[in-house]
Amino acid sequence: MAEVLSQSEIDALLSALSTGELQPEELQKDEEKQKVKLYDFRSPQKFSKEHIRTLELIHDNYARIISNYLSGQLRKNVKVKIETVEQITYEEFIHSVSNPTILTIFTLAPLSGSILFETNPQFVYQVLDILLGGDGERKLYTAKEFTDIDKNIIQQVNAGLISNLKLAWEDLISVEPAVDSIETNPALNQTLAPTEPVALIVFSVELGKSNCFINLCIPYLSLEKVLDKLVVQYWFRDEGEGDKEESKKKVLDRLNNVDVSMHVELGKTHLMVDDFLKLVNGDIVKLDNKFTEPVKVFVENEVSYIGKPGVIGKKAGVAILDILEKDVGNDE
Template sequence: MSSSPPPASAPARSGRMSRRGSGNGPQPYDFRRPIKLSREHVRMLQIAFETYGRNAGTLLTTRLRANCNVNLLSVDQVTYDEFINQLSNPTVVAQVSVEPLPGSMLLEMPMVSTMAAIDHMLGGPGGPQPERPLTDVETPLLEDLLKRLLGELRYGFDRLVDISPKLGPIEYNPQFVRTQSPGDAVVVAQFEMKIGDIESTASLCLPFNTILPVLQTEAHAAELTPAERAALDRVRRNLSASLASAPIDVAVRFRGIRMRTDDIIKLVPGDVVPLGHPVALPLAVTVNDATFAHAVPGNQGARLACLVVPPPSKESPA
């Protein structure tokens, strides 16, 4: 008689996303989402989020008058559905507009940290608090705290793009938040948040299509070292020299005509096809069907040749 399989071990923190690449073995690859953030793009985001985390920790310490820390854990690319399904319920999910960028960002803060922060702002000692809906007095305190945190986000992204985050609606059930389609790619930054003795994992979610153009522009505008600039100039000179000496096919053409398919099939050696090219009109000098000069036919010794002439004026006979 076979024994039943052992129960799966419970995750260390319910409703939280695990860091990618922390386990051993192969990682799944979704061919529906082949576009991935490059290592350079991830590093740029890490710098921005680390700056935000340090400033956010300082802000919380000053505002709550308690020892607070916000440290970046990971930056991952997932689908919107994966992000929402990994959030606990209830939790604070605030929609944030990030003008001038399109789309909306999500700022998620666990209820355990939210209630501890509000208790500190009301003069309490913090510590474990009941998870319940906020009162009419507590809601403005939360909104003011989130607006201050968004101000630090603007400073964190200052080197990438000048954004103006604005707080939007706040939801407590993640399933009610639908700013993206379930399969849309998003970039999720997870933070270890400590407010006094309370520890939790907060997160920021940005639409992939919103942040990718910013990263690509910043990567092209990155400051180069003198050695990198010299290498780039050397490559450009070599490329220009190679292109200047590359052979290409050049054609000198008469004006084209249109013929019926059956007339072309009936052609035999000796037939004469009138081209309709005016004698006074120069021929077109083309490369890959693009006309770049005009010429008149002639010869140089025993070889056919052409003489490049100015382009015909608009008054030339058609």
């Protein structure tokens, strides 16, 4: 609501206008600053800016993961990066994709409902060309119906791309991707109501000398149960004491399973080669270290402890006297 002026402020404003100190155009500029933001009640904004930002972070990581995946599968340098993340309606998404296209329908348990992964013909034909022995450098690809062989090959590629969502989402929630089916005509896919809000994530794919796009369409209904986790602060929240103790226990359990080599250096001596060759069982070799002096304990050939040799039961042993703290610079 605009601020209400007092009578004295109104008089001062009229006086400034009459004396020329204030121009009417300046008042008009102030009024123009207070613009009304349009809001479409038929398409309510279900995703907040924080939700969109978190989805962008998740799938920015996903773009890097599938870049490596595609580079390995195609034996070519592939760069994938996220372009936009926005909320639109399902009808707008369907109208924005080409026909025919490859629309992979999959689930992402425990998220509910179906999620759509769209790979346009440019991307599909390039991938097929490379996998079938070509170089994928054709500039133009004729729009035509995909054959059963085309669909079977690209379904395997898309299944691999979709499976990598598990890695991208693991910091937020553990998910299990599973491909349901593929569709080439987007208009025939009626998994959602036309006005259903969806998060559309657009990726650009640089493959060779050409650029193309792939789209990930996630319905609001699928994310509704985990919206409270779609905030950046959720990832960096402080752990409770119970969580810290559990994490500490897991780390210790993992460390206990690590095999390392250890040995103790009792001392050193110098022998002539002829004397060394004449050594037999029972000979005594004099070392430069007395039995009362501490010895060095090595872990993975690095001096880590100072110990004292002795006997434990019927076996030789060493008691740890001190831990050697290493400087960070020495470890680099």
